[in-house]
Amino acid sequence: RDRKTLVREQELEHYVFFSVFVVDLREVVFVIQSQRNSFHVQQAENLRKDLLLQAQALQEVSNIYLFHTFIFVFHDLLTLYLFGKNSSWIMFLEEDTRVKLHKLHEVLKKFDRRKEWFLGKPLHDEESTIIHHYAFSENPAAFEYPDFSAGWALSISLVNSLTSKIEEEPLKSDFTIDLKHEVALYIWEDGKGPRLTGVPELCTFPEHKPRAQYCATTVSSHSPVCGQPVKSDNIFVAVKTCKKFHSDRVPVVKKTWAKRASLLEYYSDYADPSIPTIDLGVPNTERGHCGKTFAILRRFLSSHVLKTDWLLIVDDDTLISLPRLQALLSCYDSSELVCLGERYGYGLGQGGYSYITGGGGMVFSREAVVQLLASGCKCYSNDAPDDMVLGMCLNALRVPVTHSPLFHQARPEDYAKEFLAHQTPISFHKHWNIDPVAVFNKWLLNDKHTEGLQKSTKEEL
Numbered sequence: 001r002d003r004k005t006l007v008r009e010q011e012l013e014h015y016v017f018f019s020v021f022v023v024d025l026r027e028v029v030f031v032i033q034s035q036r037n038s039f040h041v042q043q044a045e046n047l048r049k050d051l052l053l054q055a056q057a058l059q060e061v062s063n064i065y066l067f068h069t070f071i072f073v074f075h076d077l078l079t080l081y082l083f084g085k086n087s088s089w090i091m092f093l094e095e096d097t098r099v100k101l102h103k104l105h106e107v108l109k110k111f112d113r114r115k116e117w118f119l120g121k122p123l124h125d126e127e128s129t130i131i132h133h134y135a136f137s138e139n140p141a142a143f144e145y146p147d148f149s150a151g152w153a154l155s156i157s158l159v160n161s162l163t164s165k166i167e168e169e170p171l172k173s174d175f176t177i178d179l180k181h182e183v184a185l186y187i188w189e190d191g192k193g194p195r196l197t198g199v200p201e202l203c204t205f206p207e208h209k210p211r212a213q214y215c216a217t218t219v220s221s222h223s224p225v226c227g228q229p230v231k232s233d234n235i236f237v238a239v240k241t242c243k244k245f246h247s248d249r250v251p252v253v254k255k256t257w258a259k260r261a262s263l264l265e266y267y268s269d270y271a272d273p274s275i276p277t278i279d280l281g282v283p284n285t286e287r288g289h290c291g292k293t294f295a296i297l298r299r300f301l302s303s304h305v306l307k308t309d310w311l312l313i314v315d316d317d318t319l320i321s322l323p324r325l326q327a328l329l330s331c332y333d334s335s336e337l338v339c340l341g342e343r344y345g346y347g348l349g350q351g352g353y354s355y356i357t358g359g360g361g362m363v364f365s366r367e368a369v370v371q372l373l374a375s376g377c378k379c380y381s382n383d384a385p386d387d388m389v390l391g392m393c394l395n396a397l398r399v400p401v402t403h404s405p406l407f408h409q410a411r412p413e414d415y416a417k418e419f420l421a422h423q424t425p426i427s428f429h430k431h432w433n434i435d436p437v438a439v440f441n442k443w444l445l446n447d448k449h450t451e452g453l454q455k456s457t458k459e460e461l
Contacts, residue, residue, distance in 0.1 A: 025060040027088040036400040043095040088113040103216035116158035120146025123416040145184035150202040176345030223424040229326035233262040241316035242284040243270035249316040291382030309334035320427040321444040338365035343403035355391020359429035360407035
């Protein structure tokens with residue numbers, strides 16, 4: 001081969017390398033995982049505007065979609081394929097994720113876009129956990145899944161493969177509990193698909209911290225605050241209990257968080273004046289408690305209790321910080337239909353519904369309760385799952401349930417340490433194998449966050 005041929009071959013190799021690894025930002029589709037509540041819509045719009053301004057400064061074009069504006073669950077990847085068929089990457093962002101586009105551009109250039117890539121900040125379980133169906137019980141740390149707050153990305157090659165897979169065999173899973181773990185499991189497919197590739201530049205540090213200077217993504221705030229906290233006397237607190245737990249669970253409630261409540265009632269199957277508890281005339285059931293919950297909703301609108309804008313319903317083994325909840329509720333308009341907590345899903349791949357899981361606490365605006373009861377929604381039995389029945393009713397009314405990752409259906413031990421490290425949690429649930437008072441004191445007692453949650457930057461456990 002002569003020198004001219006060698007030079008041409010080298011130029012071709014350079015062109016192939018350049019075309020495969022160098023990504024134009026217009027080839028990145030951004031999907032902001034927004035929600036339909038007005039506060040969350042505004043948060044998502046702020047992020048979208050920031051991305052557009054950065055793209056304009058870089059003389060680039062960005063394709064940005066808001067999750068709440070189209071009917072979509074992860075299971076319907078065909079939607080994403082249609083949006084991104086001429087693109088190389090789909091990047092998912094939370095509303096509070098912050099992105100430095102030039103740094104993200106540098107990150108994506110490192111990966112061959114023709115291959116199947118699943119990128120994110122890795123989380124792993126310390127021990128097998130109920131929220132992940134005790135998966136990988138022999139070695140929980142062996143499986144990694146993405147922290148959504150840091151953003152996560154799929155190469156279009158992987159999206160194509162997943163789209164074909166879903167078209168051939170729709171999802172069969174009934175419950176969606178922890179989407180980030182379930183997404184990673186679905187992509188991995190027992191070793192047939194790629195595992196998550198950890199990207200150090202995808203971070204969950206607060207954006208103003210020195211360590212964040214090396215990051216392509218950060219988080220804007222560990223806990224939102226939008227003004228003065230809602231006053232405690234504007235939240236009516238309902239605790240569901242029963243006679244067999246009067247002597248062990250109720251004392252924990254009183255010793256920990258109940259003292260911060262201005263308006264609180266305990267609802268039981270037995271009237272005990274020493275607590276006191278109120279018998280709503282609904283017999284105790286081993287599970288479900290739908291009859292009791294709907295009796296609470298009716299009582300909330302009755303003249304038997306003082307009128308408030310907000311209703312909080314919790315179990316007797318829920319641990320919760322009321323001051324942090326008061327601060328969070330400053331972001332929500334009680335005149336809107338607000339149903340807030342940790343969101344689970346049932347049958348989402350087959351036209352199912354989302355619901356607020358009861359153990360972490362369910363928060364309702366007064367208007368939401370009015371609409372629920374006016375709709376004729378009711379339990380099909382006293383022991384029906386109350387949170388799921390409410391989810392079905394809200395779905396029928398086209399009222400969105402609003403997710404907050406600060407509510408937790410399980411214990412701190414059931415969540416990845418790195419996930420909790422960038423939170424100011426509001427609640428946990430269950431007393432199983434823990435000292436609930438110690439858990440409350442460690443995770444929920446410190447109220448300095450409520451004086452200005454936007455300043456809280458808890459980065460270690």
